[in-house]
Amino acid sequence: MVSVWPPGSSSPVPVGCGEIVGLIESPGSFLSFIINREENTFRPLPHICFRFLSLISLNMSGVLSCSATDLAVLLGPNATAAADYICGQLGTVNNKFTDVAFAVDNTYLLFSAYLVFSMQLGFAMLCAGSVRAKNTMNIMLTNVLDAAAGGLFYYLFGYAFAFGTPSNGFIGKQNFGLKDFPTATNDYSFFLYQWSFAIAAAGITSGSIAERTQFVAYLIYSSFLTGFVYPVVSHWFWSPDGWASPFRTDGDLLFSTGAIDFAGSGVVHMVGGIAGLWGALIEGPRLGRFDSGGRAIALRGHSASLVVLGTFLLWFGWYGFNPGSFNKILVTYESGSMNGQWSAIGRTAVTTTLAGCTAALTTLFGKRLLSGHWNVTDVCNGLLGGFAAITGGCSVVEPWAAIICGFIAALVLLGCNKFxxxxxxxxxxxxxxxxxxxxxxxxIFTALFAKENYLNQIYGVKPGRPHGLFMGGGGKLLGAQLIQIVVIIGWVSVTMGTLFFILKKMKLLRISAEDEMAGMDMTRHGGFAYMYFDDNECHKAIQLRKVQPRSPSPSGVTTTPV
Incomplete structure (x- = not known):
């Protein structure tokens, strides 16, 4: 038996343990008690202290306190000691919850980084399936080098240019080689996540210049892109110091909003795509891609199976690419705990999915009308085009708007291919x-359909924040987005265009016509990617000899099996 002070009573009442449990579990009873070990009695905590205890479950980062004044009514001369003890315990619990919150957020970001890194395997499979068999080993090796060279150069220079502090609006100036790292705001998990984005941009470029580029050119461009070109762009739009960043803290926001590019439609995809554009333009088309009259001749990839495998791996990785860009998961929004950041992360995954699915189906039927075929590789590219488009606004639009995004993205891709x-x-x-x-x-889609409350949740509450034009937010956000498009095109054109031009002048860009015709696997990498017989076997199907042609041929040489 112990004694309990019921509410309003001036003396303790003897009760058994079962009755105590009943008091604790019954509606309206006090749920928390202080035990007086000398008297073997319980006292109810006043409501104000119980409210502070409740804050632990409602706000892990809240400051907990319980003063002696609050406890004096019930504890008399022991109030000060009790308050010190309770506050000490609450502080300990609060610190533990804070540590748990950091651990959960870091684990979430690391897992997202692993997902984005798995996209490198997707890029490798997609590239391998999209080129001819004679260049498979070459394109696979370039994907490995994008990750390896990108890792070293992003560590040495890239992260510092992107997020190093202190910095200015153009470029970061600190944390080279991760010196003085981690910082008060960023840990190693953040570095790993940003590196996975940098090598994704480099991987995009490698596909544009496949089947005709010298090995050394891949090393040079991927190092330059991940170590300088991409980091500067990410600094502009994602760093708190960037001149066009919506997170900017030391000046006015661009058009009172900053450019909204949540996961990198511009920062990652446009940078990689424009770099690839200049590389392919300066190199010129592959031999046999166009006839003498300028008519396109299809040089189809050798494996639709690898293309589909790569597409699904990229799809899987995109759930780290877009939802992972929140960086944290344990964030409560003002609208209530049920609508915290975890809910926004789920919505982002849904918008990503819907945009890709819509783009895939639109491409399927669009290509059927244009070519008369149901082509799986075209559908895969359409799917990825939808993902690339939704990436910038995935967190700030409604699911129904993502369907519009995917539909138009497919049309944009079809139109760009024709052009x-x-x-x-x-x-x-x-x-x-x-x-x-x-x-x-x-x-552009983000500038049309971004919702004001979603922008406020993610980028901070700003009364009258410019948002989507079609959502009643005016045209300021559209202006910021158009500026982002222009400056990315200009920056990448000047830097990467100049680099590819220099490589061409130094004869380091394109392989010889003979090597291109034979395939780089044999001429540059010592053998084919696929082996159907042992190296020491004689196989008549692929042995060739030079013979005199019976009739004139374009090359003057006829090859026949031995």
Whole structure:
């Protein structure tokens, strides 16, 4: 038996343990008690202290306090000691919850980084399936090098240029080689996540210049892109110091809003796509891609199976690319705990899914009308175009708007491909059209359909914040988005265009015509990616010899099996 002070009573009442449980579980009873160990009695906590205890479950970062004055009515001369004890315990619990919150957020960001990094395998499979078999080993190796060179150069220079503090509006100036890192705002998980984005941009570029580019050119461009070009753009639009960033803290926001590019329709996809555009333009088309009259000749990839596999791997990774860009998951919004950041993350995954699905179906029927075929590789590219477009506004639009985004993204891709053929532009993976064209559309789409309350949740409450034009938010956000498109095109054109031009003048860009015809796997990498027989076996099907032609041929040489 112990004694309990019921509410309003001046003396304790003896009760058993079962009765105490009943008091605790019954509606309206006090749910918290203080035990007096000397007297073997319980006292009810006053309501104000119980409210502070409740804050632990409602706000993990809240400051908890319980003063002696609050407890004096019930504890008399022991109030000060009790208050010190309770506050100490509450502080300990609060610190533990804060640590748990940091651990959960870091784990979430690391897991998202792993998902985005898995997209490198998707890029590799997509590229391998989209090129001819004779260049499979080459394109796979370039994807590995994008990640490896990108990792080193982003560590040495890229992160500092992107997020190093202190900095200015143009470029970061601190944390080279992760010196003085981690900082008060960013940990190693953030670095890893941003590196996975940088190598994604480099991977996009590699597809545009596939099947004709020298190995050394891949190393040079991927290092330059991940170490300088991409980081500067990400600084402009994602750093708190960037001149066009919606997170800017040291000056006025661009058009009172900043450019909204949540996960990188412009920062990642346009940068990679425009870089690939200049590489392909300066190199010129692959041999045999266009006839003497300028008519396009299809040089189809050797494996639709690899294309589909790569597409699904990229789809899977996009759930780290877009939802992961929140960086944190344990954030409560003012509208209530049930509408916290975890709900916004779920909505972002839904908008991403709907945009990709809509773009895939639109491409399926669009290509059927244009070519008369149901082509799986075209559908895969359409799906990825929808993802590239929704990436910029995935967190600030409604699911129904994502369907519009995907539908128009497919039309943009189809139109860009037609225009590219007329210009005799050759991009084996349609990377410039897909990532550059659809990425630009994604920025415009965000300016049309972004919701004000979603923007306030993610970028901070700002009364009268400019938002989507079609959502009643005026045209300021559209102006900011158009500026973003223009400056990305200009910056990447000047930097990467100049680099590819220099490489061409130094004869470091394109391989010889002989190597291109034979395939780089054999001429540059020592063998084919696919082996159907042992190296020491004689196989008549692929042995060739030079013979005199019986009739004139374009090359003057006829090859026949031995």
């Amino acid at each position: 590219a053929e007329k210009l005799r532009y050759d991009d084996p993976l349609e990377a410039a059209q897909l990532h550059g064209g659809c990425g630009a559309w994604g920025l």
